[in-house]
Amino acid sequence: METLLEKIKKVNEILKDDELFKEIHIAKGENEKLIAEMNNGYKTNEEKLKYLEKITGKSINKSVTVSLPFQTDFGKHISFGKNxxxxxxxxxxxxxxxxxxxxxxxxxxxxxxxxxxxxEPSKRRGLATGEIIIKKNAWIGAGSTVLAGVTIGENSVVAANSTVTKNVPNNVIVAGTPAKIIKKL
Known part of the structure; x- marks a missing residue:
């Protein structure tokens, strides 16, 4: 059976009346309670990871640390590595x-x-998606935004308050809006 993410990756647009749109909202609704519970009160990192495993539906390595509050609108399509x-x-x-x-x-x-x-105004309530990949040892600085379809290269740094609209190669620092390479590492 095809996963929801596989279905989404096959289409360029998800229009508001599409069956896929309805499926997305059902899954989103199921996670909202878990996300609210996770962010309510103090949690040990072990407790947070248990919530995140329920939210993502995936095993998460104990070396992952997530500070609260943490927000996700969907949750099922996040994959965490280690450390x-x-x-x-x-x-x-x-x-x-x-x-x-x-x-x-x-x-x-x-x-x-x-x-x-x-x-396009007539389709504005629809969605377009693109995967974000953050490669090994990258650092995304405070207040930065990474947009759909972007890959952040290995060892690269996104400076604080930057907006990343295009792929970032390995071993560089990018800064600004839109983010541009300012230094090679």
């Missing part, structure tokens, strides 16, 4: 898929956005 740190107030809009490889650092108030609305 990852996600700081407070991160927002993962993950319908299009978010893959975070090993040793990644994600600063506070970072937004990973795999969904966008369609530009």
């Amino acid at each position: 990852i740190f996600v700081n407070k107030e991160a927002i993962f809009v993950d319908l299009g898929g978010i893959t975070i490889e090993d040793d990644v650092l994600i600063g506070p108030k970072v937004s990973l956005l795999t969904v966008n609305h369609i530009l």
Whole structure:
């Protein structure tokens, strides 16, 4: 049976009356309670990871640390590697898929956005998606936004408050809006 993510990756647009759109909202609704519970009160990292395993439907390595509050609109399409740190107030809009490889650092108030609305006015309530991949040992600085379809290269750094609209190669620092290479590492 085809997963929801596989179905989403096969289409360019998900229109508001599409059956796929309804399926997305059912799954989204199922996770909202878990996300609210996870963010309510103090939790040990072990407790947070148990919630995240329920939210994502995947096993998460004990070396992953996620600070609360943590928000995701969907949750099922997030994959965590090992030795990852996600700081407070991160927002993962993950319908299009978010893959975070090993040793990644994600600063506070970072937004990973795999969904966008369609530009054409008659389709504006529909969705377009694109997977975000954050490669090994990358660092996403505080307040940065990474948009749909972007890959952040291995060892690369996104400077604080940057907006990443295009793929970032390995071993560079990018900064600004839109983010541009400012230094090679």
